[in-house]
Protein backbone atom coordinates (compact mmCIF):
# COMPACT_ATOMS: atom_id res chain seq x y z
CA UNK A 1 0.00 0.00 0.00
CA UNK A 2 1.51 3.37 -1.01
CA UNK A 3 2.14 5.57 1.99
CA UNK A 4 0.75 9.06 2.55
CA UNK A 5 2.94 12.06 3.44
CA UNK A 6 4.58 11.62 6.83
CA UNK A 7 4.21 14.02 9.72
CA UNK A 8 6.02 14.04 13.04
CA UNK A 9 3.93 12.32 15.70
CA UNK A 10 3.07 15.02 18.26
CA UNK A 11 4.30 14.17 21.80
CA UNK A 12 0.72 14.33 23.10
CA UNK A 13 -1.02 11.53 24.96
CA UNK A 14 -4.60 11.09 26.17
CA UNK A 15 -5.07 11.39 29.93
CA UNK A 16 -6.46 8.12 31.31
CA UNK A 17 -7.63 9.62 34.62
CA UNK A 18 -9.59 12.31 32.76
CA UNK A 19 -11.17 9.69 30.49
CA UNK A 20 -12.13 7.53 33.49
CA UNK A 21 -13.74 10.52 35.19
CA UNK A 22 -15.79 11.43 32.08
CA UNK A 23 -16.99 7.82 31.73
CA UNK A 24 -17.98 7.76 35.42
CA UNK A 25 -19.99 10.98 35.20
CA UNK A 26 -21.84 9.94 32.04
CA UNK A 27 -22.62 6.49 33.50
CA UNK A 28 -24.47 8.14 36.41
CA UNK A 29 -27.12 9.38 33.96
CA UNK A 30 -29.69 6.72 33.23
CA UNK A 31 -28.10 4.15 35.58
CA UNK A 32 -30.92 1.61 35.72
CA UNK A 33 -31.71 0.26 39.22
CA UNK A 34 -32.57 -3.11 37.59
CA UNK A 35 -29.46 -3.44 35.40
CA UNK A 36 -27.05 -1.44 33.27
CA UNK A 37 -27.80 1.89 31.61
CA UNK A 38 -31.17 2.89 30.12
CA UNK A 39 -30.71 6.19 28.26
CA UNK A 40 -32.81 5.81 25.13
CA UNK A 41 -33.03 8.37 22.32
CA UNK A 42 -34.98 11.57 23.08
CA UNK A 43 -35.42 10.64 26.76
CA UNK A 44 -34.64 13.17 29.47
CA UNK A 45 -31.60 11.04 30.35
CA UNK A 46 -30.17 11.32 26.82
CA UNK A 47 -30.72 15.09 26.95
CA UNK A 48 -29.06 15.32 30.37
CA UNK A 49 -26.01 13.49 29.01
CA UNK A 50 -25.84 15.86 26.00
CA UNK A 51 -26.05 18.83 28.38
CA UNK A 52 -23.30 17.46 30.62
CA UNK A 53 -20.88 16.86 27.75
CA UNK A 54 -21.95 20.08 25.98
CA UNK A 55 -20.96 21.90 29.21
CA UNK A 56 -17.48 20.32 29.13
CA UNK A 57 -17.02 21.45 25.53
CA UNK A 58 -18.15 24.99 26.42
CA UNK A 59 -15.66 25.01 29.32
CA UNK A 60 -12.93 24.40 26.74
CA UNK A 61 -14.00 27.71 25.17
CA UNK A 62 -15.61 26.02 22.15
CA UNK A 63 -18.81 27.53 20.74
CA UNK A 64 -21.32 24.75 21.31
CA UNK A 65 -24.80 24.43 19.84
CA UNK A 66 -27.70 21.99 19.59
CA UNK A 67 -29.43 21.66 16.21
CA UNK A 68 -33.26 21.60 15.87
CA UNK A 69 -33.52 17.84 16.48
CA UNK A 70 -30.96 17.46 19.28
CA UNK A 71 -27.53 16.81 17.75
CA UNK A 72 -24.94 18.64 19.88
CA UNK A 73 -21.94 20.24 18.15
CA UNK A 74 -18.79 22.07 19.20
CA UNK A 75 -16.73 24.06 16.72
CA UNK A 76 -12.98 24.77 16.80
CA UNK A 77 -11.87 27.24 14.13
CA UNK A 78 -9.16 26.36 11.63
CA UNK A 79 -6.25 28.60 10.68
CA UNK A 80 -7.36 28.87 7.04
CA UNK A 81 -10.72 30.35 6.15
CA UNK A 82 -13.45 28.75 4.07
CA UNK A 83 -12.34 25.14 4.59
CA UNK A 84 -14.73 22.26 5.34
CA UNK A 85 -14.62 20.78 8.84
CA UNK A 86 -12.97 17.61 10.05
CA UNK A 87 -15.72 16.17 12.26
CA UNK A 88 -15.51 13.48 14.95
CA UNK A 89 -17.77 12.08 17.66
CA UNK A 90 -20.43 9.44 18.35
CA UNK A 91 -23.62 9.04 20.41
CA UNK A 92 -24.72 9.10 24.08
CA UNK A 93 -28.01 7.19 23.93
CA UNK A 94 -28.12 3.51 24.92
CA UNK A 95 -30.38 0.51 24.52
CA UNK A 96 -32.55 -0.43 27.53
CA UNK A 97 -30.30 -2.20 30.07
CA UNK A 98 -27.29 -1.37 27.89
CA UNK A 99 -23.68 -0.69 28.77
CA UNK A 100 -21.47 2.28 29.60
CA UNK A 101 -19.29 2.26 26.47
CA UNK A 102 -21.29 1.90 23.21
CA UNK A 103 -21.20 5.41 21.69
CA UNK A 104 -19.89 6.95 24.92
CA UNK A 105 -16.30 5.98 24.11
CA UNK A 106 -16.42 7.96 20.85
CA UNK A 107 -17.87 11.01 22.60
CA UNK A 108 -15.31 10.84 25.42
CA UNK A 109 -12.50 10.42 22.85
CA UNK A 110 -13.84 13.50 21.04
CA UNK A 111 -13.82 15.60 24.25
CA UNK A 112 -10.37 14.28 25.18
CA UNK A 113 -9.00 15.22 21.74
CA UNK A 114 -10.56 18.71 21.95
CA UNK A 115 -8.94 19.04 25.41
CA UNK A 116 -5.53 17.89 24.11
CA UNK A 117 -5.86 20.30 21.18
CA UNK A 118 -6.51 23.15 23.65
CA UNK A 119 -3.65 22.12 25.98
CA UNK A 120 -1.12 21.68 23.18
CA UNK A 121 -2.43 24.77 21.34
CA UNK A 122 -2.49 22.67 18.19
CA UNK A 123 -3.45 24.60 15.06
CA UNK A 124 -5.24 22.88 12.22
CA UNK A 125 -5.90 24.44 8.85
CA UNK A 126 -9.40 22.95 8.73
CA UNK A 127 -11.99 23.77 11.38
CA UNK A 128 -12.78 20.87 13.72
CA UNK A 129 -16.27 19.85 14.70
CA UNK A 130 -17.08 17.67 17.72
CA UNK A 131 -20.44 15.96 17.20
CA UNK A 132 -22.76 14.09 19.56
CA UNK A 133 -25.41 12.45 17.38
CA UNK A 134 -28.94 12.14 18.80
CA UNK A 135 -30.77 8.80 19.03
CA UNK A 136 -28.32 6.43 17.33
CA UNK A 137 -29.72 3.21 18.75
CA UNK A 138 -32.59 1.58 16.90
CA UNK A 139 -33.70 0.23 20.26
CA UNK A 140 -36.54 2.69 20.77
CA UNK A 141 -37.86 3.40 17.26
CA UNK A 142 -36.54 0.46 15.25
CA UNK A 143 -34.96 3.04 12.93
CA UNK A 144 -31.30 3.63 13.92
CA UNK A 145 -29.10 6.73 13.55
CA UNK A 146 -31.90 9.32 13.58
CA UNK A 147 -29.59 12.29 14.27
CA UNK A 148 -27.01 11.38 11.63
CA UNK A 149 -29.71 10.50 9.08
CA UNK A 150 -31.17 14.00 9.55
CA UNK A 151 -27.72 15.57 9.12
CA UNK A 152 -27.09 13.51 5.97
CA UNK A 153 -30.53 14.41 4.54
CA UNK A 154 -31.74 10.80 4.84
CA UNK A 155 -34.61 11.47 7.26
CA UNK A 156 -37.80 12.73 5.59
CA UNK A 157 -40.77 14.65 6.98
CA UNK A 158 -42.87 11.52 6.40
CA UNK A 159 -40.45 9.55 8.59
CA UNK A 160 -41.21 11.92 11.48
CA UNK A 161 -44.79 10.69 11.70
CA UNK A 162 -44.28 7.17 10.27
CA UNK A 163 -41.65 6.08 12.80
CA UNK A 164 -43.13 5.13 16.20
CA UNK A 165 -41.86 3.56 19.40
CA UNK A 166 -43.52 0.63 21.20
CA UNK A 167 -45.95 3.04 22.92
CA UNK A 168 -47.03 4.50 19.56
CA UNK A 169 -45.18 7.79 20.17
CA UNK A 170 -44.03 9.20 16.84
CA UNK A 171 -40.55 10.55 16.26
CA UNK A 172 -42.08 14.00 15.87
CA UNK A 173 -43.83 13.76 19.24
CA UNK A 174 -40.70 12.42 20.97
CA UNK A 175 -38.58 15.25 19.54
CA UNK A 176 -41.15 17.88 20.49
CA UNK A 177 -41.49 16.50 24.04
CA UNK A 178 -37.69 16.62 24.37
CA UNK A 179 -37.87 20.36 23.51
CA UNK A 180 -36.87 20.18 19.84
CA UNK A 181 -38.28 21.53 16.64
CA UNK A 182 -38.77 18.77 14.05
CA UNK A 183 -40.51 21.24 11.71
CA UNK A 184 -37.00 22.65 11.13
CA UNK A 185 -35.69 19.27 9.90
CA UNK A 186 -34.39 20.92 6.72
CA UNK A 187 -32.03 23.15 8.76
CA UNK A 188 -30.35 20.12 10.36
CA UNK A 189 -28.85 18.98 7.07
CA UNK A 190 -25.14 19.50 6.31
CA UNK A 191 -23.90 20.06 2.79
CA UNK A 192 -21.14 17.97 1.21
CA UNK A 193 -19.06 21.17 1.26
CA UNK A 194 -19.40 21.59 5.04
CA UNK A 195 -17.45 18.47 5.98
CA UNK A 196 -14.17 17.07 4.68
CA UNK A 197 -14.08 13.90 6.79
CA UNK A 198 -15.70 12.31 9.84
CA UNK A 199 -14.03 9.95 12.31
CA UNK A 200 -15.74 7.85 14.99
CA UNK A 201 -13.99 5.92 17.76
CA UNK A 202 -16.21 3.00 18.86
CA UNK A 203 -16.03 -0.22 20.82
CA UNK A 204 -15.79 -3.28 18.57
CA UNK A 205 -18.88 -5.06 20.00
CA UNK A 206 -17.26 -8.36 19.00
CA UNK A 207 -14.28 -10.39 20.20
CA UNK A 208 -11.82 -10.26 17.30
CA UNK A 209 -9.47 -7.58 18.68
CA UNK A 210 -9.43 -9.10 22.15
CA UNK A 211 -8.73 -12.59 20.81
CA UNK A 212 -5.85 -11.27 18.69
CA UNK A 213 -4.53 -9.01 21.50
CA UNK A 214 -4.70 -6.10 19.07
CA UNK A 215 -5.59 -2.62 20.35
CA UNK A 216 -7.02 -1.06 17.16
CA UNK A 217 -9.36 -2.14 14.36
CA UNK A 218 -10.04 0.05 11.32
CA UNK A 219 -13.41 -0.65 9.79
CA UNK A 220 -13.56 -1.30 6.05
CA UNK A 221 -17.23 -2.26 5.67
CA UNK A 222 -20.26 -1.67 7.91
CA UNK A 223 -23.19 -4.08 7.88
CA UNK A 224 -26.64 -2.95 6.75
CA UNK A 225 -29.83 -3.75 8.66
CA UNK A 226 -33.43 -4.39 7.67
CA UNK A 227 -35.98 -4.50 10.50
CA UNK A 228 -39.48 -5.88 10.42
CA UNK A 229 -42.54 -5.66 12.59
CA UNK A 230 -44.69 -8.78 12.36
CA UNK A 231 -48.07 -9.33 13.99
CA UNK A 232 -49.30 -12.89 14.37
CA UNK A 233 -53.05 -12.92 14.98
CA UNK A 234 -54.59 -16.16 16.24
CA UNK A 235 -57.54 -16.83 18.53
CA UNK A 236 -57.39 -16.43 22.30
CA UNK A 237 -59.34 -18.99 24.27
CA UNK A 238 -59.55 -21.14 27.39
CA UNK A 239 -56.43 -23.32 27.88
CA UNK A 240 -58.50 -26.06 29.48
CA UNK A 241 -61.70 -25.89 27.46
CA UNK A 242 -60.20 -25.59 23.93
CA UNK A 243 -59.14 -28.94 22.39
CA UNK A 244 -55.66 -28.96 20.85
CA UNK A 245 -56.98 -29.56 17.31
CA UNK A 246 -59.21 -26.45 17.32
CA UNK A 247 -56.68 -23.85 18.35
CA UNK A 248 -55.06 -20.93 16.52
CA UNK A 249 -52.23 -20.32 18.98
CA UNK A 250 -50.37 -17.14 17.98
CA UNK A 251 -47.37 -17.87 20.21
CA UNK A 252 -46.89 -21.42 18.88
CA UNK A 253 -46.85 -19.92 15.36
CA UNK A 254 -44.45 -17.12 16.44
CA UNK A 255 -42.16 -19.74 17.99
CA UNK A 256 -42.07 -21.68 14.70
CA UNK A 257 -41.38 -18.44 12.81
CA UNK A 258 -38.55 -17.63 15.24
CA UNK A 259 -36.90 -20.98 14.53
CA UNK A 260 -37.43 -20.45 10.79
CA UNK A 261 -35.63 -17.08 11.02
CA UNK A 262 -32.68 -18.78 12.72
CA UNK A 263 -32.67 -21.65 10.21
CA UNK A 264 -32.72 -19.24 7.27
CA UNK A 265 -29.64 -17.33 8.52
CA UNK A 266 -27.87 -20.65 9.22
CA UNK A 267 -28.71 -21.98 5.76
CA UNK A 268 -26.24 -22.20 2.87
CA UNK A 269 -27.75 -19.28 0.88
CA UNK A 270 -27.38 -16.82 3.70
CA UNK A 271 -23.88 -17.51 5.08
CA UNK A 272 -22.89 -14.20 6.70
CA UNK A 273 -26.45 -13.00 7.21
CA UNK A 274 -27.46 -12.50 10.85
CA UNK A 275 -31.17 -12.65 11.65
CA UNK A 276 -32.68 -12.25 15.10
CA UNK A 277 -36.13 -12.17 16.63
CA UNK A 278 -35.43 -9.71 19.46
CA UNK A 279 -38.98 -8.92 20.55
CA UNK A 280 -41.97 -11.20 21.20
CA UNK A 281 -44.85 -9.42 22.94
CA UNK A 282 -47.52 -11.95 23.81
CA UNK A 283 -51.18 -11.01 24.36
CA UNK A 284 -52.86 -11.47 26.70
CA UNK A 285 -49.77 -13.14 28.31
CA UNK A 286 -51.79 -15.13 30.86
CA UNK A 287 -51.15 -18.72 31.93
CA UNK A 288 -54.75 -19.85 31.44
CA UNK A 289 -55.45 -18.11 28.09
CA UNK A 290 -54.23 -19.36 24.68
CA UNK A 291 -52.10 -16.54 23.18
CA UNK A 292 -54.33 -14.65 20.72
CA UNK A 293 -51.75 -12.20 19.35
CA UNK A 294 -47.98 -11.84 19.23
CA UNK A 295 -46.06 -8.75 18.16
CA UNK A 296 -42.63 -9.66 16.81
CA UNK A 297 -39.62 -7.50 15.89
CA UNK A 298 -37.05 -9.03 13.56
CA UNK A 299 -33.59 -7.60 12.83
CA UNK A 300 -31.67 -8.80 9.76
CA UNK A 301 -28.05 -7.75 9.17
CA UNK A 302 -25.79 -8.30 6.20
CA UNK A 303 -22.76 -6.87 4.40
CA UNK A 304 -24.41 -7.71 1.07
CA UNK A 305 -27.30 -5.34 0.37
CA UNK A 306 -29.10 -7.66 -2.11
CA UNK A 307 -28.86 -10.64 0.22
CA UNK A 308 -30.02 -8.44 3.15
CA UNK A 309 -33.27 -7.48 1.41
CA UNK A 310 -33.74 -10.97 -0.06
CA UNK A 311 -33.43 -12.47 3.45
CA UNK A 312 -36.08 -10.07 4.78
CA UNK A 313 -38.45 -10.96 1.93
CA UNK A 314 -37.88 -14.68 2.42
CA UNK A 315 -38.51 -14.43 6.18
CA UNK A 316 -41.88 -12.79 5.48
CA UNK A 317 -42.70 -15.52 2.94
CA UNK A 318 -41.74 -18.38 5.27
CA UNK A 319 -43.77 -16.74 8.07
CA UNK A 320 -46.84 -16.59 5.79
CA UNK A 321 -46.49 -20.29 4.96
CA UNK A 322 -46.27 -21.19 8.64
CA UNK A 323 -49.25 -18.96 9.41
CA UNK A 324 -51.38 -20.53 6.65
CA UNK A 325 -50.62 -24.02 7.89
CA UNK A 326 -51.48 -23.06 11.46
CA UNK A 327 -54.61 -21.04 10.67
CA UNK A 328 -53.31 -17.73 12.01
CA UNK A 329 -52.94 -14.40 10.18
CA UNK A 330 -49.70 -12.50 9.58
CA UNK A 331 -49.18 -8.80 9.03
CA UNK A 332 -45.54 -7.93 8.23
CA UNK A 333 -44.02 -4.53 7.55
CA UNK A 334 -40.44 -3.27 7.07
CA UNK A 335 -39.98 -0.54 9.68
CA UNK A 336 -36.34 0.38 9.02
CA UNK A 337 -33.79 -0.25 6.31
CA UNK A 338 -30.17 0.87 6.32
CA UNK A 339 -27.70 -0.10 3.59
CA UNK A 340 -24.26 -1.59 4.19
CA UNK A 341 -21.42 0.83 3.43
CA UNK A 342 -17.76 0.50 2.43
CA UNK A 343 -15.80 3.24 4.20
CA UNK A 344 -13.22 5.55 2.65
CA UNK A 345 -10.00 3.84 1.56
CA UNK A 346 -7.78 6.92 1.83
CA UNK A 347 -8.95 7.74 5.35
CA UNK A 348 -8.33 4.15 6.41
CA UNK A 349 -4.83 4.36 4.95
CA UNK A 350 -4.12 7.62 6.74
CA UNK A 351 -5.32 6.24 10.10
CA UNK A 352 -3.47 2.93 9.63
CA UNK A 353 -0.25 4.83 8.94
CA UNK A 354 -0.75 6.82 12.15
CA UNK A 355 -1.29 3.55 14.08
CA UNK A 356 2.00 2.19 12.69
CA UNK A 357 3.86 5.36 13.69
CA UNK A 358 2.35 5.16 17.18
CA UNK A 359 3.62 1.56 17.41
CA UNK A 360 0.07 0.20 17.70
CA UNK A 361 -0.85 -3.12 16.15
CA UNK A 362 -3.95 -2.67 13.97
CA UNK A 363 -6.03 -4.56 11.43
CA UNK A 364 -8.79 -3.82 8.94
CA UNK A 365 -12.09 -5.44 9.89
CA UNK A 366 -15.82 -5.33 9.19
CA UNK A 367 -18.39 -3.94 11.61
CA UNK A 368 -21.42 -6.13 12.22
CA UNK A 369 -23.11 -3.27 14.12
CA UNK A 370 -24.40 -0.05 12.59
CA UNK A 371 -22.84 3.37 13.21
CA UNK A 372 -23.38 7.09 12.63
CA UNK A 373 -20.19 7.14 10.51
CA UNK A 374 -21.91 4.64 8.17
CA UNK A 375 -24.68 7.18 7.57
CA UNK A 376 -22.35 10.16 7.33
CA UNK A 377 -20.41 8.28 4.63
CA UNK A 378 -23.13 9.43 2.22
CA UNK A 379 -21.92 13.04 2.51
CA UNK A 380 -18.20 12.69 3.41
CA UNK A 381 -15.36 10.20 3.67
CA UNK A 382 -15.62 8.55 7.09
CA UNK A 383 -13.51 6.26 9.28
CA UNK A 384 -14.35 4.09 12.28
CA UNK A 385 -11.60 3.31 14.80
CA UNK A 386 -12.45 0.23 16.89
CA UNK A 387 -11.09 -0.44 20.38
CA UNK A 388 -11.50 -3.89 22.00
CA UNK A 389 -14.65 -5.06 23.79
CA UNK A 390 -14.15 -7.43 26.74
CA UNK A 391 -15.61 -10.85 25.82
CA UNK A 392 -17.23 -9.12 22.82
CA UNK A 393 -20.14 -8.12 25.08
CA UNK A 394 -22.34 -5.22 23.93
CA UNK A 395 -25.91 -3.95 24.36
CA UNK A 396 -25.72 -5.61 27.79
CA UNK A 397 -24.71 -4.27 31.22
CA UNK A 398 -21.47 -6.34 31.06
CA UNK A 399 -20.14 -4.24 28.16
CA UNK A 400 -16.58 -3.19 29.09
CA UNK A 401 -13.45 -1.63 27.56
CA UNK A 402 -10.36 -0.62 29.56
CA UNK A 403 -9.50 3.05 29.99
CA UNK A 404 -6.04 2.26 28.56
CA UNK A 405 -7.65 0.95 25.35
CA UNK A 406 -9.94 4.00 25.11
CA UNK A 407 -6.92 6.29 25.59
CA UNK A 408 -5.16 4.49 22.71
CA UNK A 409 -8.24 5.12 20.55
CA UNK A 410 -8.13 8.82 21.52
CA UNK A 411 -4.40 8.98 20.69
CA UNK A 412 -5.09 7.53 17.24
CA UNK A 413 -7.95 10.00 16.76
CA UNK A 414 -5.79 12.99 17.79
CA UNK A 415 -2.88 12.14 15.50
CA UNK A 416 -5.19 11.10 12.65
CA UNK A 417 -6.96 14.47 12.69
CA UNK A 418 -3.61 16.26 12.33
CA UNK A 419 -2.57 13.86 9.56
CA UNK A 420 -5.85 14.23 7.68
CA UNK A 421 -5.64 18.01 8.04
CA UNK A 422 -2.23 17.88 6.31
CA UNK A 423 -3.32 15.45 3.59
CA UNK A 424 -6.40 17.53 2.77
CA UNK A 425 -4.44 20.79 2.75
CA UNK A 426 -1.89 19.30 0.34
CA UNK A 427 -4.50 17.93 -2.06
Ligand code: GLV
Nearest residue numbers: 137138369370371
Ligand atom coordinates in the same frame (compact mmCIF):
# COMPACT_ATOMS: atom_id res chain seq x y z
C1 GLV B 1 -26.18 -0.19 16.92
O1 GLV B 1 -25.81 -0.29 18.05
C2 GLV B 1 -26.71 -1.33 16.23
O2 GLV B 1 -27.68 -1.91 16.74
O3 GLV B 1 -26.14 -1.69 15.20
Ligand code: MN
Nearest residue numbers: 102103136202
Ligand atom coordinates in the same frame (compact mmCIF):
# COMPACT_ATOMS: atom_id res chain seq x y z
MN1 MN C 1 -22.92 2.65 18.99
Ligand code: MN
Nearest residue numbers: 095102137395
Ligand atom coordinates in the same frame (compact mmCIF):
# COMPACT_ATOMS: atom_id res chain seq x y z
MN1 MN D 1 -25.51 0.26 20.02
